[in-house]
Amino acid sequence: MNIALWIVQGVLALLFMLAGSMKAFQYEKAKAAMPWVKDSSKGLVTFIGVSELLGGLALVIPFAMGILPSLTPIAAIALAVVMLLAAFFHLKRKEYQGAGVNVILLAFAVFVAIGRL
Template sequence: MLIAYWIAAGLLAFVSLFAAGLKLFRTKAQLEGANAMEWTKGFSQGSIRLIAVAELLGAIGLIVPPLTGIVPILAPIAAVALGVLQIGAAVTHARLGEKPIINIVLAVLAAVAAVTGFIVWA
């Protein structure tokens, strides 16, 4: 179970950190021009940055508590939060007529990380 957690959490944290970095360091205009970021047209710059901070904190929450041994139960809670975020993203993409395949895959990864994390650290 521990290996399954680290695989799922590592992949999810990597993608979340990458996505957060894009949203934090690019302007809304730059994101709107990106192919997969059409959804940003319906959100303010502040909302986009808030989503990025949530992704960043979720990625940190997946990795840091288990590595340090300090309150490791926070890791599966972070996975649940990232899963909820991905479900919201999937709904947003679906409303725009896009296929939310990546969001569904990330939500499944979050579910695997949450379940295995709760088994290991609960």
């Protein structure tokens, strides 16, 4: 089970850090890649990006370093909430594929949170 948790943590961390860094630091690229970014303020997109980037780091670093490992499930829960809100946002915009991706990431984040509590 520990190996499965590490794999999911690593994949989630990578996905959140990549997506978060694009939203936080490459706004124009994010605007071209994601249709919802055009309808949102730059400040909101940057805030979401920084949150995802820090959340991705917090999925791995605290538990791997043994320094405040309780931060890992907290980060997983926080990212699950972000994905839940993102799924509702995409459903409201009738972007069903985006909502589906959010639900999958939500499920993996919940798996990490439960597994690391």
